[in-house]
Amino acid sequence: MGTEQVFHMNGGEGDTSYANNSSHQFNFKQRNGVLKGKPILEEIIRKVYCTINPKCLKVADLGCASGPNALMMVNDIINIVESTSFNFNRKPPSFQFYMNDLPSNDFNTIFKSLAQFYETLEEKKGPRFGPCFINATPGTFYKRLFPDNSIHFFHSTYSVHWLSQPPEELTNGAEAYNMDNIYLTSTNPPETYKAYLRQFQHDFKLFLKSRSEELVPGGAIFLTFVGRKNTPEIRTVFGLLGMSLNDMVLENLIEGAKLEFFNMPLYSPTAEEAKAVIEEEGSFTIQRLESMMLGWDANINEDELDENSRCEFIAKTFRAITETLLKARFGEDIMDELYLRLKNKLIQMLMKGEKLESPNLVISLVKKSYKDANGNGATQVL
Numbered sequence: 097m098g099t100e101q102v103f104h105m106n107g108g109e110g111d112t113s114y115a116n117n118s119s120h121q122f123n124f125k126q127r128n129g130v131l132k133g134k135p136i137l138e139e140i141i142r143k144v145y146c147t148i149n150p151k152c153l154k155v156a157d158l159g160c161a162s163g164p165n166a167l168m169m170v171n172d173i174i175n176i177v178e179s180t181s182f183n184f185n186r187k188p189p190s191f192q193f194y195m196n197d198l199p200s201n202d203f204n205t206i207f208k209s210l211a212q213f214y215e216t217l218e219e220k221k222g223p224r225f226g227p228c229f230i231n232a233t234p235g236t237f238y239k240r241l242f243p244d245n246s247i248h249f250f251h252s253t254y255s256v257h258w259l260s261q262p263p264e265e266l267t268n269g270a271e272a273y274n275m276d277n278i279y280l281t282s283t284n285p286p287e288t289y290k291a292y293l294r295q296f297q298h299d300f301k302l303f304l305k306s307r308s309e310e311l312v313p314g315g316a317i318f319l320t321f322v323g324r325k326n327t328p329e330i331r332t333v334f335g336l337l338g339m340s341l342n343d344m345v346l347e348n349l350i351e352g353a354k355l356e357f358f359n360m361p362l363y364s365p366t367a368e369e370a371k372a373v374i375e376e377e378g379s380f381t382i383q384r385l386e387s388m389m390l391g392w393d394a395n396i397n398e399d400e401l402d403e404n405s406r407c408e409f410i411a412k413t414f415r416a417i418t419e420t421l422l423k424a425r426f427g428e429d430i431m432d433e434l435y436l437r438l439k440n441k442l443i444q445m446l447m448k449g450e451k452l453e454s455p456n457l458v459i460s461l462v463k464k465s466y467k468d469a470n471g472n473g474a475t476q477v478l
């Protein structure tokens with residue numbers, strides 16, 4: 097079965113759901129006043145709104161998942177546009193939001209929360225507020241999702257580090273073979289890293305090309321995803337998950353063959369790697385590209401919580417994100433044990449004084465208005 101069929105965040109609103117375990121991502125967006133992410137979003141939305149001035153602003157969120165984060169971006173964008181309209185004494189536009197994710201995403205949890213969402217919006221905004229329509233667009237963002245020239249703004253947080261598939265070179269026993277790891281670690285052969293990078297370059301280029309065809313001239317993209325420091329040392333939660341799986345193989349709790357060719361369909365690029373793909377693809381001008389460190393447990397107050405609670409929190413966040421993929425491969429029975437082991441590995445890291453954090457890339461891009469014969473674009477002067 098392909099990634100597209102099995103991969104989705106844990107649905108519903110239960111204890112292991114994404115809805116109840118996504119406050120890391122939520123927090124990044126909430127606190128991004130501090131982390132400089134929100135000003136970048138505000139700047140790019142204002143630019144799009146002021147240059148295009150549409151009657152109906154069409155925005156798509158790519159990789160929306162389900163739960164509170166999904167509709168938070170709708171709120172954020174409406175607020176930014178509303179305050180801009182107020183400052184320029186313009187009538188605010190109406191809004192059309194398209195919530196995109198893979199078809200197996202739990203869209204129903206979003207749909208169920210819409211009535212309440214619309215009601216609160218009307219109460220808060222009053223009659224001056226233009227209507228807001230929310231639709232769903234299931235499908236992979238590595239293909240076209242919308243007609244030509246139809247979207248003003250794309251928003252995507254914590255989604256584009258997911259690849260369309262793990263690199264094929266890792267699964268056919270070739271040089272890049274990743275043996276008992278499930279993602280890049282500091283000890284991988286260089287070929288493993290190269291295979292992952294090639295897959296990211298291929299996918300990210302397709303992503304940018306598709307979006308450039310769908311955006312109107314002057315349209316823009318805001319992206320946040322997990323990045324990597326430009327150092328040989330690679331420390332990720334996926335490395336710890338791989339070690340936990342490996343321990344379980346050694347204890348005969350998992351068949352070794354199942355782990356051998358399993359690799360996460362994920363890549364966290366350095367800022368330089370992401371920039372190189374954007375420049376090579378050529379459809380966009382980079383407005384901002386920044387890297388900001390964020391703790392894996394960033395939303396909990398470290399002073400108040402002990403190591404066990406902090407690591408439990410991180411393990412639950414990553415369970416909501418990775419469980420569907422790992423369950424499909426290793427079976428449901430070992431899931432509780434696996435994430436307990438992950439928590440214990442996290443505690444060991446903390447005890448050694450290691451930092452549990454990763455860089456987050458925040459990128460804003462504006463579509464160039466045309467490409468010359470060499471494929472180089474130019475930004476439309478408006």
Ligand code: SAH
Pocket residue numbers: 103104105118121122158159160161162165166196197198201235236237238252253254255258259260
């Ligand atoms: N934007 C949300 C959710 C991030 S989780 C937030 O910031 O909290 C990442 C989401 O990306 C998941 O729901 C996953 O299903 C989705 N995703 C991954 N690859 C995708 C693809 N190729 N096309 C569409 N959605 C994808």
